[in-house]
Amino acid sequence: MKDIDPFENQDIKRDGLETPLYQLFIYLIPVVGFFPALWTLYRRDSNRQQQTVSRLSVTLALGWLLAYGLLGAGVAQASETLTLRLLFINGLLTSGYFLVSLWLMVRLWQRKSVRLPGVSQLAEGVVRKHLS
Numbered sequence: 001m002k003d004i005d006p007f008e009n010q011d012i013k014r015d016g017l018e019t020p021l022y023q024l025f026i027y028l029i030p031v032v033g034f035f036p037a038l039w040t041l042y043r044r045d046s047n048r049q050q051q052t053v054s055r056l057s058v059t060l061a062l063g064w065l066l067a068y069g070l071l072g073a074g075v076a077q078a079s080e081t082l083t084l085r086l087l088f089i090n091g092l093l094t095s096g097y098f099l100v101s102l103w104l105m106v107r108l109w110q111r112k113s114v115r116l117p118g119v120s121q122l123a124e125g126v127v128r129k130h131l132s
Contacts, residue, residue, distance in 0.1 A: 019049050024108055027057045030101040034061035052124075053114060056104070059123035064097040 027037040027050075037054035040046045046054070071090040075083050104114050 019047060021108065024050070024053050024114075025105055027053045028101050028105050028108065028114075030098045031061065033057050033101075037061075053108075055123040056114060056116065056120060059119055059126075060097065060100065063119075064093065067093055 027033045027040070034057060037057040040050055040054040041058065068090060071086050071093070075086045075090070078086055100116070104116075107114050
């Protein structure tokens with residue numbers, strides 16, 4: 001007799017997704033999702049879909065962190081007028097990171113591709129080489 005889990009989402013199985021949708025959502029949570037995504041890449045026992053979303057999440061988070069740190073360092077050494085501009089750019093960058101992550105979650109929910117032009121190629125090239 002086949003055991004049926006009442007809490008299992010049958011839509012996920014029917015659509016051919018190998019990974020539960022909630023797990024992929026966790027990878028795309030801004031800042032926090034970086035850690036489970038990095039762990040998934042480090043373990044190397046995940047499926048292709050998990051690795052693709054994890055690489056994209058790690059690339060976005062590291063890019064945001066690098067830009068955030070550089071802008072923060074610039075604020076510490078800038079004049080008053082330049083400081084305000086750098087802080088404004090920093091706010092736009094952070095808002096953009098959160099909105100892109102939210103947009104990717106919506107695309108995942110709609111079962112569409114979660115690839116970003118340029119960023120996905122960088123993730124597949126550089127991050128795959130060093131983390132996978």
